[in-house]
Amino acid sequence: MQDDRLSLWNITKYQQQAKTTKLDEVARESAVTVQINGEQYATIVCSPANLELLVIGFLASEGIIRTTNQINTLSIDKDKGFAYVELDFPVKLETKSERWIGSCCGKSREFYLKQDVKTAKTIYSDMELSTDQATKLMKAFDHQAEIFDRTGGVHQAALASSDHIIESFIDIGRHNALDKLYGYILKHRIPMKEKCILFSGRMSSEVMLKVSKMGAGILLAKSAPTDLALKLASDLNITAAGFVRENSLNVYTHTNRVYQKINKNVTI
Structure with missing residues (x-):
């Protein structure tokens, strides 16, 4: 059965002196237009999977809803590319013109500063992770990256506890992947005090704000941070750890939440 997140494409492959033709798997890209109370609000370019969770997380990220109880109905028409909310x-939508939210990153939210002032929150979490737990979580995260490995x-x-991955989502857009996760958290009413977020991309200021809105105290990322992201993490009481690898990680902010177990058998 064909995975709806993947598409097959005929390619010509050149490797060293050899030329071959083959079917290759590529990530699918679709557009879904969100209508709110009958009025068109935004079109999101995304991977066509977990669209209900994407819409829920997107509306929460935009500051339009705070809980799923505020949604009377939400239906997805995949064939037409519409989400009806x-x-x-x-x-009162602040723009009458349709907004197009691309799968690339950067300024993907028109109301970025205004809405984030309303919805970003300081995190009060006592969760701690050992360095061993952090690297094991990232290893498990990597093992679930089948679609990335293929495309x-x-x-x-x-989303993870201290010892296992609870759920993960993929998308062609990094913000969409986080919004799907946010939608999952809201739909299942998951308490976030003892939870952390794992992320495959760069820690930007927008990523940090989304983590804040979700209520997670620890963000583990495979890549680097920006300085504005770290300033926000510091202000919002989020532990930001980047370059998390099998045997190493960099902890940039609120380092008290990450600790190293001392092996008493090791002598110096």
Whole structure:
């Protein structure tokens, strides 16, 4: 059965002096237009999977909803590329023109600063991780990266406790992967005090703000941070750890949440 996150494409491959033709797997890219209370709000370019969770997380990230209880109905028409959302309250949309939210990163939210002021929150979490737990979680995260391994064209975000991955999502857009995760957290009403987020991409300021909105105290990432992301993490009481590998990681902010077990058998 064909995975709806993948598409097959005929390619010509050159390797050293050899030329071959083959079917290759590439990441699928689709567009879904979100209508809120009958009014078109935004079109999101995304991977066509877990669209309900994507829409829920997107609306929460935009500051339109805070809980799934505010959604009366949410239906997805994959064939037409529409998500129809009816809320239990009227919404005054601040723009009448359709917004196009691309799968690339950068300024992907028109209301970025205004809405984030309303919805970003300081994290109060006592969760701690040993360096061993952090690297084991990233190893498990990597083992779930099958679609990336097959295409190289997606980002991944996951929710974890101190000892296992709870759920993970992929998307061609890194913000979409995080929004799917946010939608999952809201839909299942998951308490976040003892949870952390794992992420495949760079820790930007927008990524850090999303982690704040989800309520996680620790972010483990495979890549690097930006300075603004670290300033936000410091202000919002988030532990930001990057370059998490099999035997190493860099902890940039609120380092008290990450500790190293001392092996008493080791002598110096």
